[in-house]
Amino acid sequence: MKPVKEKPTDQVAWEQVAEYLRKTLDQDELTHCMRCGFCLPACPTYRETGLEQASPRGRIALMKAVADGIIEPDTAFADQMNLCLGCRACETACPAGVQYGRVLEQARAGIALREPSSRIVRGLRKLFFEHLFPHQHRLRMLGWGLALYRRSGLRWLVRRSGLMRLFPEHLREMEAVMPSASFKGVRERLGGILRPEGAPRGRVGLFRGCIMDVLFTETNCNTARLLVKAGYEVVIPDKQRCCGALHAHAGEEEAAKRLARDNIVAFRDAKVDWIVSNAGGCGAMLVEYVHHFQGDVLMEEDARWFSERVRDISQLVADGIDDLPLKRLEHRVTYQDSCHLRNGMRVTEPRDILRRMPGMTYVELFESDRCCGSAGIYNLTHPEMSKQILDEKMIHVKNTQADILVTSNPGCLLQMKWGIRRAGLEHRMRAVHLADLLMEAVE
Amino acid sequence: MLSTEVKRELQAVVGPDDVRDDTETRLAYSYDATPMYQAMPDGVVFPESTEEVQAIMKIASRYRIPIVGRGSGSNLSAGTVPVEGGLVMVMTKMNRLIEIDQENLTATFQPGLITKQLHEAVERIGLFYPPDPGSMHVSTLGGNIAECAGGLRGLKYGTTKDYVIGLEAVLPSGDILRTGGKLTKDVAGYDLTKLLVGSEGTLAIITEATVKLLPLPEDRRVMVAHFSDLYAAARTVSQIIAERIIPCTLEFLDQGTIRVIEDYAKIGLPADMAAILLIEQDGPTSVVERDIERIAEICRQAKAAHVQVAQSREEEAQLMSARRSALSALARLRPTTILEDATVPRAAIAPMVEQINRIKEKYGLQICTFGHAGDGNLHPTCMTDARDREEIERVEKAFEEIFDAAIRLGGTITGEHGVGLAKAPFLEWKVGKSGIEVMKGIKKAFDPDGLLNPGKMFAKETRRRVVIM
Numbered sequence: 001m002k003p004v005k006e007k008p009t010d011q012v013a014w015e016q017v018a019e020y021l022r023k024t025l026d027q028d029e030l031t032h033c034m035r036c037g038f039c040l041p042a043c044p045t046y047r048e049t050g051l052e053q054a055s056p057r058g059r060i061a062l063m064k065a066v067a068d069g070i071i072e073p074d075t076a077f078a079d080q081m082n083l084c085l086g087c088r089a090c091e092t093a094c095p096a097g098v099q100y101g102r103v104l105e106q107a108r109a110g111i112a113l114r115e116p117s118s119r120i121v122r123g124l125r126k127l128f129f130e131h132l133f134p135h136q137h138r139l140r141m142l143g144w145g146l147a148l149y150r151r152s153g154l155r156w157l158v159r160r161s162g163l164m165r166l167f168p169e170h171l172r173e174m175e176a177v178m179p180s181a182s183f184k185g186v187r188e189r190l191g192g193i194l195r196p197e198g199a200p201r202g203r204v205g206l207f208r209g210c211i212m213d214v215l216f217t218e219t220n221c222n223t224a225r226l227l228v229k230a231g232y233e234v235v236i237p238d239k240q241r242c243c244g245a246l247h248a249h250a251g252e253e254e255a256a257k258r259l260a261r262d263n264i265v266a267f268r269d270a271k272v273d274w275i276v277s278n279a280g281g282c283g284a285m286l287v288e289y290v291h292h293f294q295g296d297v298l299m300e301e302d303a304r305w306f307s308e309r310v311r312d313i314s315q316l317v318a319d320g321i322d323d324l325p326l327k328r329l330e331h332r333v334t335y336q337d338s339c340h341l342r343n344g345m346r347v348t349e350p351r352d353i354l355r356r357m358p359g360m361t362y363v364e365l366f367e368s369d370r371c372c373g374s375a376g377i378y379n380l381t382h383p384e385m386s387k388q389i390l391d392e393k394m395i396h397v398k399n400t401q402a403d404i405l406v407t408s409n410p411g412c413l414l415q416m417k418w419g420i421r422r423a424g425l426e427h428r429m430r431a432v433h434l435a436d437l438l439m440e441a442v443e
Numbered sequence: 444m445l446s447t448e449v450k451r452e453l454q455a456v457v458g459p460d461d462v463r464d465d466t467e468t469r470l471a472y473s474y475d476a477t478p479m480y481q482a483m484p485d486g487v488v489f490p491e492s493t494e495e496v497q498a499i500m501k502i503a504s505r506y507r508i509p510i511v512g513r514g515s516g517s518n519l520s521a522g523t524v525p526v527e528g529g530l531v532m533v534m535t536k537m538n539r540l541i542e543i544d545q546e547n548l549t550a551t552f553q554p555g556l557i558t559k560q561l562h563e564a565v566e567r568i569g570l571f572y573p574p575d576p577g578s579m580h581v582s583t584l585g586g587n588i589a590e591c592a593g594g595l596r597g598l599k600y601g602t603t604k605d606y607v608i609g610l611e612a613v614l615p616s617g618d619i620l621r622t623g624g625k626l627t628k629d630v631a632g633y634d635l636t637k638l639l640v641g642s643e644g645t646l647a648i649i650t651e652a653t654v655k656l657l658p659l660p661e662d663r664r665v666m667v668a669h670f671s672d673l674y675a676a677a678r679t680v681s682q683i684i685a686e687r688i689i690p691c692t693l694e695f696l697d698q699g700t701i702r703v704i705e706d707y708a709k710i711g712l713p714a715d716m717a718a719i720l721l722i723e724q725d726g727p728t729s730v731v732e733r734d735i736e737r738i739a740e741i742c743r744q745a746k747a748a749h750v751q752v753a754q755s756r757e758e759e760a761q762l763m764s765a766r767r768s769a770l771s772a773l774a775r776l777r778p779t780t781i782l783e784d785a786t787v788p789r790a791a792i793a794p795m796v797e798q799i800n801r802i803k804e805k806y807g808l809q810i811c812t813f814g815h816a817g818d819g820n821l822h823p824t825c826m827t828d829a830r831d832r833e834e835i836e837r838v839e840k841a842f843e844e845i846f847d848a849a850i851r852l853g854g855t856i857t858g859e860h861g862v863g864l865a866k867a868p869f870l871e872w873k874v875g876k877s878g879i880e881v882m883k884g885i886k887k888a889f890d891p892d893g894l895l896n897p898g899k900m901f902a903k904e905t906r907r908r909v910v911i912m
Contacts, residue, residue, distance in 0.1 A: 031778040031829060036476045036770075037517040037581045041557070050489070050535055052516065053471035065470050076467045096774035 012113045017073050021066050021110040026103055030064040033057065033098050039090035044371045044389050045083050053080055056090035056100050063107050078111045083385065085378050086249050087339035087371035101344070102291065108251030124380070129252060133210045133242040134259060136185070143214035146181035170383040177417035178215065185213040186220035187236045194224055194234040201231040201320060205272035207263075207286065207310075209279050210242040212410050219410070222439035223278045223313050229442055230320040239266040243277075245285035245340075246376050248292075260289045261299065264306045275306065278313040278435050280409035281376065284344025286310040312341060313435050314349040314408060321356055326441040328359035333437075334402035335362075336393070336416060338409035339371045350408055350434050357441060365405075366396040374415035387422075390415060394423040405431045444469075445486040445530075449506055453488055456498040461489040461536075472513065472531040473524070476578075477865055478779050479829050480521035484511065484531045491536045493611065493619065493650040500648065501617035503530060509897045510615075512644040514555060514583030518590055519782060520863025522643050526898040532648065534585050540564055541651070547625045549608065551653045554585020558592075571659040573600035576859070577770070585649050591641030593859030598817030599691040600657075602859065604640040609653035612639055612646075615890045620647055627655070638885070643861050644896040646889040660725035663691070664735045665759040668742035669716045669749040673697075676718035677793030679745040680816045683722075684789070686741060688734050692723035693817030694766050697796055700773070700811040700824075704765055707772035712765055716748060718796075720816065721766050769813050770824075777809070777826035783842055785849040786858030789819040798848040799823045806841040808834075820858035846872065847908055867902035 039056040040046050046055035053062060059080060065071045081104065088101045132139055186208050204227055208220050224234045240263050244256035263286075267275050277283035290307040293299040317324070333354055341347045354362045373379060373389035397405060397419065405420070407413045416431035445453070445464045453462040463469075464486035474481045485508070490496045503510050509529030516523055525531050538555035543565060550565060550572065558579040565572050575594035576582055582592065588610075593602040609623035623629055623636040639646060670676035680693060696704070696719045705712040712719070720742070724734045735752055742750045753759040774780045787795045796812055799821075803810040814821035823845055827838050846856045846869050856862070856869045871879050883901060886893070 028778060032774075034476070034478060034774055034780045035474055035516075037515050037578065040515055040581050041559075051468070051471070052533075053467045055471075058471040061471060061474060062467060071466055071470060074466075076465060080467060095771040096780065097771070 014073055014114070017110050017113050018066060018069075020113055021063070021073060021107065022069065024110065025063055025067040025106050026099075027067060029099055029103050030060055030067060032096050033060045033064075034096050035061070036095060038095055039093050039100075042089040042093040044085055044087065044089070044373070045385065048385060048388055054083060056084075056094075059084060059107075060098070060100065060103065063103060073110065078114075081107045081111060083382065085339075085371050085373070085375035087375060088343035089339060089369065089371065092343045105248050105251065105253070108249065109253045110251070112251030124377075125250065128377070129247055129250065129255060133246065134255070136210065136213070136241065139210055139214050140183060140185060143181035144183035146178070170379065170387065173421065174379070174414070174418055177414065177421055181214050182217040185217055186224060187238060189217065189221055190224055190236070192236050192238065194228050196231045196233045197228055198231045198323065200233060202233070202273040203271070204232045204234050204316065205267045205270050205275045206234055206236045207240060207243070207275055207277040207282060208236060209277070209282050209410070212279050212282070216410050216413070216433065219278060219433045219435050222433075223276070223435045226313070226317060226324075226435055226438055226442065227276065229324055230317055231323065232316065235270045235272055237266040237270045239269075241266075243282040243285045245281050248285065249376055253292075257292055260292055260303070264289060264299070264302050267306060267309075268302055272309065274311050274316065275309045276311050276313055276316055278408070278433070279411075280312070280338025280341030280345065280347075281411055283310060283312050283347075284340035287345055310345075312345060312347045312349070312408065314353055315347060317438065318349040318353055321353060324438075324442060326358055326438075329357065329441050330359045331404050332361045332363060332400075332402045333404045333406055334365040334397065334400040335368055335406045336365060336372055336397075336412060337369050338407060338412050339375070341408050342369060350406070353434065353438070354406060357438075363400045363402055365400050365402075367393075372412050372415045372419070374411040376411060379415060379418075386415075390419045391422065394419045394425070397429075398423060398425060403429050404437065405429055406434050406437055407431060408434050446506075449502065449508065450486070452502050453486070453499065456502070457488060457490055457495050461491070463487045472516070472533065475513075475516040475518050475521060475523040477519050477521040477524065477863070478781050479835070480524045480864060482524050482526045483528065484525040485528050487531045487533060489533050489536050493613065496532070496613045496648055496650050497617045497619065499530070499532060500613050500615055503894060504615050504617065504892065507892060507894065509894050510648070511896050512585070512589065512648045514586035515557070515578075515581045517578040517582045518586060518861065518863065519784070519865075520590070520643075520857065520861040521865045522590060522861050522863030522896070522899060524864060526864060529894075529897075534648075535583060537650065538583070543568065543570070543656075544625065545570075548656045549625045549653050550656055551609075551651065552584060553651055554583060554588070554649050556584050558582050558584055558587055565656055566659055569659045570656040572606065572654060572656055574603045574606060584652065588640050588649055588652055589642065589644050590861040591859070593815070593818075593820060595692045595694065595815060597815055597820065597859070598693055599689045604637055606654040607636060607640050607652055608655050610636050610639055610649055611651035613648045613650055615647075615892065615894050623653070625653055641861065643863060643899055645886060645900055646895065648895070660691075660727075662728040662731045663723060663725035664731050664753065665721070665723045665762050666735055666739055666750065666752040667762045667765075668720045668722070668739075668747040668751075669713055670718045670720070670745070671716055671748050672746070673717040673796060674793045675745050675747070676720055677790075677796075677816075679720060679742055679747070680792060681790050682741050682745065683738055684817075686737065688724075688737060690722050690734070690738065690817060691725045692721070693815070694721040695719070695792065695812075695814055695816035695821070696721070696765065696769065697812040699809075700769055700813045701765075703776060703811060704768050704772040707775060708764070708768045710761070710764055710768070713749070719765065721762065766813070773811055773824050773826060777828055779827050779829040781825040781827060781838065781842075783823050783825070783845065784820070784857045784860040785823060785845050785854060786818075786820045787849050787852045787854030789817065791852040791854065792816055792819060792821070795821060795849060795852055795854070798852075799845055802841050802844045802848070805844075806837040808837060808841055810841070815858075818858070819854065843869075843906060862900045864899055867898075867900055868904065868906035870900060870902065871905040872908060
């Protein structure tokens with residue numbers, strides 16, 4: 001075999017990154033960090049490494065040093081910014097209310113000026129961010145391919161043939177817990193507009209998400225059905241796109257804004273009272289659209305209109321849960337927070353719902369507010385750290401002796417499925433999305 | 444950056460991953476929780492045992508490298524900023540709770556253990572470690588001991604120095620010093636245990652500590668009283684104690700703080716009140732009930748505008764939320780928050796708050812005051828912007844005057860944060876020339892080469908006392 005040569009890339013120099021960061025990093029926000037250290041115990045990467053630079057306070061100090069021209073950004077700086085899960089638990093812990101997530105995105109935007117150095121990461125990013133997430137039909141094709149792969153026996157063949165051994169361990173393990181992808185999304189299955197049952201409560205636009213609609217179509221359908229049962233008219237605008245969260249977190253600010261603009265237009269045209277999301281990661285991005293268009297005269301007002309209307313499915317359901325015809329389900333359930341739902345959207349309803357569901361015994365999961373290590377595509381880019389965090393989480397999950405582990409975000413759900421498998425708990429418990437569990441109780 | 448030999452020798456002791464001198468690490472250990480102080484160390488080292496600390500000290504002594512011991516870096520006196528470079532020795536990997544001795548009622552632990560974790564461990568078995576600094580979720584016990592941390596329960600239970608009874612520490616020579624033990628009574632020679640508590644890392648590196656524990660109080664109740672007159676509030680504090688009641692917590696919020704909290708948290712605080720007292724008592728249920736009733740009565744007699752005793756845990760949480768929101772509310776107001784630590788005898792609280800208000804007017808600054816009224820420990824907190832040079836100069840002048848006023852009222856320049864770098868120029872005001880000389884002599888006995896946390900506590904120059912016009 002010929003040795004594979006790394007193609008020389010015309011990388012932007014670090015000095016240019018430094019210059020860009022000095023211009024774009026929010027100095028007020030960085031100065032606002034009073035370095036009290038209250039964020040340290042909340043930070044998963046600080047806990048795993050014990051290193052100040054892997055804490056929010058440390059990362060802010062690094063960013064501030066770059067902004068002040070004390071240090072030049074370099075690979076170590078970039079690695080530290082990328083090691084962050086972006087769970088934003090530090091924001092909830094911060095007395096001064098520092099918007100860490102925002103400055104982290106700004107830092108990553110600067111770093112993204114340089115192409116990611118590893119070819120694998122570069123390839124993955126290009127594939128997902130440019131060619132897949134923003135294109136619903138391509139994702140659907142991929143879903144179709146995946147479904148075919150499963151049903152055709154190809155998966156059996158691949159597994160039996162040992163072909164999977166060519167992939168890294170974590171990818172192999174993840175493949176095993178991937179749900180069956182579907183060719184038809186929620187709109188194709190249920191239609192664009194669903195009439196409410198019972199007394200009407202309002203008109204809701206369903207944000208279907210990108211991965212969510214391919215890998216978790218059933219959850220999307222259940223979300224729509226639940227809303228219908230709860231008295232909402234449900235609209236599923238066809239022109240909506242990926243929320244752009246992964247782009248924004250990776251520093252691809254412009255791409256994120258393009259997607260945001262399309263979504264705002266799609267839902268504004270649909271004249272909805274609320275925009276509902278069932279993925280914490282997407283929801284937190286949607287409520288922050290308004291920040292992305294700050295000072296943009298053309299978009300700011302529409303963005304505010306949009307962000308103010310965003311609700312998590314649990315919030316809309318909690319309002320009308322007493323009217324939902326819920327049958328008794330005798331289960332011991334526990335709940336893993338979605339970081340972005342908790343720290344980004346500040347949503348608290350899922351626990352209330354689980355406590356109020358007839359027959360359910362709710363047990364609190366120790367450190368349920370700590371990130372599970374999924375964090376967008378973090379479990380693909382930083383498998384070791386992700387696994388470390390996950391395995392610790394699963395010890396606490398096991399201790400709850402629950403038979404159902406509930407989450408509110410597709411990334412967390414997959415990670416929990418992976419964790420259950422890694423911990424050998426498959427025969428004792430399962431992980432489900434809150435919307436699916438609710439629908440089980442309704443049917 | 445460390446020289447190659449030093450780095451190699453340190454690596455041989457702690458392994459390659461636990462010595463770092465890259466830019467990111469050095470920067471991350473160049474500050475603590477004190478605004479406006481920062482200095483780069485040459486390297487950072489993470490020991491995992493007493494033996495490693497010994498070996499590191501020997502290397503540092505041989506090469507005359509300064510050493511700054513550090514926990515979570517939450518201190519507010521710039522006590523862990525490596526102003527003279529050298530090595531920052533991070534103790535967070537030595538974080539084991541070694542023993543809870545239920546017969547002697549003691550706990551023994553390594554310095555990197557987080558304060559909150561000790562609280563949880565002992566409270567699970569019905570025991571109690573009272574010192575509760577505001578940073579207890581993050582601060583290490585080693586840091587608490589080095590700084591002699593206080594907290595909300597200082598009035599009734601005292602501070603860290605009242606609990607530490609035994610220490611193991613490593614001297615700059617690398618020798619181990621053991622003081623005290625699981626003993627209540629011990630008068631063998633000078634009290635080196637007490638001397639090390641609050642020594643701010645200038646005498647030795649603490650590697651193990653034993654503290655005494657108390658039985659966990661059976662019950663607790665919370666109440667709040669609003670006052671339209673500052674002196675009435677202050678008199679009430681003295682009155683409660685004159686009536687032979689020592690509450691476990693007696694917190695004070697001034698009008699400025701009340702207004703800021705109310706603007707931020709909207710929890711229904713009266714913006715027209717001059718002060719609020721938040722009071723908690725703990726102990727056997729019957730005693731708590733009786734004390735709280737009597738305190739409420741004292742507040743009413745002192746013409747408190749409003750007295751409210753919490754009837755449930757939720758109501759308690761609501762009342763306490765004012766105190767808890769104080770820092771958040773103040774910190775969100777301006778970019779830089781300087782939380783100071785002037786302390787006076789509790790009878791002097793009202794004149795001290797008036798002095799602070801006068802000084803803030805004089806310098807045109809935004810300073811709010813809250814703190815532990817029961818023990819006279821006030822936290823005048825200035826909301827400013829570190830980038831505004833001119834304003835910061837006014838802030839510094841104002842705080843000089845505040846410390847001066849505290850001393851004139853029989854108080855001190857710091858009640859619980861420590862001297863460190865920030866208060867070093869003022870130490871002589873408090874302890875006098877002879878005090879400084881004795882302290883320097885002690886320093887020399889422990890650390891003849893001046894390697895431990897240099898630049899701290901003893902300033903090169905004393906700030907001239909301000910003259911109040």
